[in-house]
Amino acid sequence: MSNEKRTSIKDLAASLGVSTALVSFVLNGKAKQHRISEEMAQRVIKKAKEMNYSPNLVAKNLRGGKSQLIGVLVTDISNPFYSTISRIIEDRASELDYTVLFSSSDEDLESTKRLIRVLVNKGVEGLIVVPCDGSKEVIEELCHDEVPLVLVDRHFPDVKVGYSVLDNFKATELITRHLIENGYSRISVISYETEMNHIKERVAGYEETMRKAGFTEYLNVNRINLSNPRSEMHDTLKRLLKAKTDAVVCLTNMLSVNGIYCLKEMKVRIPEDLAFVGFNRSDVFNLLENPITYIKQPLERIAIEAVNILVDKINNDNTRGKGFIAEPELVIQSSTPKKKVLSRLD
Amino acid sequence: MSNEKRTSIKDLAASLGVSTALVSFVLNGKAKQHRISEEMAQRVIKKAKEMNYSPNLVAKNLRGGKSQLIGVLVTDISNPFYSTISRIIEDRASELDYTVLFSSSDEDLESTKRLIRVLVNKGVEGLIVVPCDGSKEVIEELCHDEVPLVLVDRHFPDVKVGYSVLDNFKATELITRHLIENGYSRISVISYETEMNHIKERVAGYEETMRKAGFTEYLNVNRINLSNPRSEMHDTLKRLLKAKTDAVVCLTNMLSVNGIYCLKEMKVRIPEDLAFVGFNRSDVFNLLENPITYIKQPLERIAIEAVNILVDKINNDNTRGKGFIAEPELVIQSSTPKKKVLSRLD
DNA sequence: CAGTTTAGCTTAATCGTTTTAGCTATTTAT
């Protein structure tokens, strides 16, 4: 880090009066293999410390044809959910001697295509991607092109690709069961218009649990158009309240926060007037008079597994389609208390 | 992006029947300078597109010391404040054809040193750093070593280095003036133990404004030890309330959120029992019964200017110590209403 | 028409490593 240029392997070799090859062998632990004398090896190691040598990564990578770079494409790294994941990815990648390049697609298909190309052109050895709506073909193509790839948060079950995601079905199963056990029955879901599998799974988990409990008649899934979430959320909630909905489950964090804001504006009290369940931790959940019950994702495991799987793929190409499915945790707070009145009789 | 390995400049040269030098000249915009015929230049460019050529960053870096890489070291990229800045830095850098490497120091001096070394080792041409407490020497050394450097969010006024920061003095001046105008006088500040200049400036802005208003007797700055913020915050707030404090100003976002949580636990109402001002936008500020008045930083400008200054420095080494100081904006909400009772008479 | 310019290229060194192939002197085997 000082002003003179860094010690190179050449400097070391010169000052020891040996070849660069010898130095390289020793410092890479291949001394035995190349029959370098024990005494020589010690001298090299000592000198390397003396001269504060550290290998030039760039040269190393050039020679090895390895960039030790991985690309991460999330929808928006300024979103706390993704920035948390990104942070963990960066930490884990760093442990494994990889450097991470980040990009944000803003949920846009064209950006996704472009940014993936940019990352690949920058020489990344693999990609971790949060695929946006409609990106299935792009992802499929990418797999074909033999770029090691791991999807995070969302994935396409019929595409042979690595993934690390939540068990989304189980998440809403947990939520719905909890609500039913606490006496709710007219449970409605607020979702958004999408073809993405993770949302479908969340809907399915809710629907199946409701059916099993014999509440088929109360099944109620509302899909909001994200171009105007606030006003659509308002209308939806109004409608649900009129229809005597017991409890509302929002399927994403953004929907949850929006829902809470709307309910506040509408002077609807949680849980007195309506029980409420959110998705993914958020400061706002805990600051309300009655903190919100929500699904917590094990972000750390999801992110670490994503990196592990990716690096595995980079090293052995035989591991197509490996995946990790994380267990959701239901954090029960006071937005979903036991109902006073029996729900079947109201 | 296809299965075969990437096109190199050699492949291009071979398929055109020319030397690699020619190709390099053309693709680096030095065709004129090296008297390459216009026709030849066009053929090279066309072929490069056809073969989807993109330069190998690693090789470029090794040869020229030009990596088009910049390093960004924030304290924690999963913190929304820094992830927002990071996102904008990434976008702006990308426009200028730079790739960004991110790291998080966790406010730790040793990590700061290590990560800066790692980034420099990875070949970054410049650094954008949020310096942690006690990092002044590290930063000074870095300037000496001729690594282009821009500090963000916090800086050291007596170190000749680029910076892009808020006008912190003005921020608390705005807050304090607003509070005084609304009839508050026993205004207390909650800060934390640090030598960092930005915090000192915030304190100074408060103190000077209070003095000018003749409220020297009410000056009250409380410094919390961050090793145990929650309980210290509790104690501090209790003490302040006993001392009939009118209004509390928290000097960072983390302190603000903590403060709000504590007040909620203590059943202290904002603003009925205590007026409250926070720092940096946060969802929690807007979800309270009475949304919080806070200082908003123009993050976009701060981040963009940081990149601009850095790239400037990378290109002309004569611009040591350039800086940008951003205007704070006071977002006035209902946590600081006009006081009913005259404060001088209570 | 001989000498000088100039246009338009190429050659080859270089960055800091890794690694294959091979060299030399000594030891061992026969």
Add this chain to the structure above:
DNA sequence: ATAAATAGCTAAAACGATTAAGCTAAACTG
């Protein structure tokens, strides 16, 4: 004593780009 084996090292190419220096043929000069 001589061939074969081995120990201990080195030479040099390679990774993919950049760039200083030089080369050749055509164009210009007087």
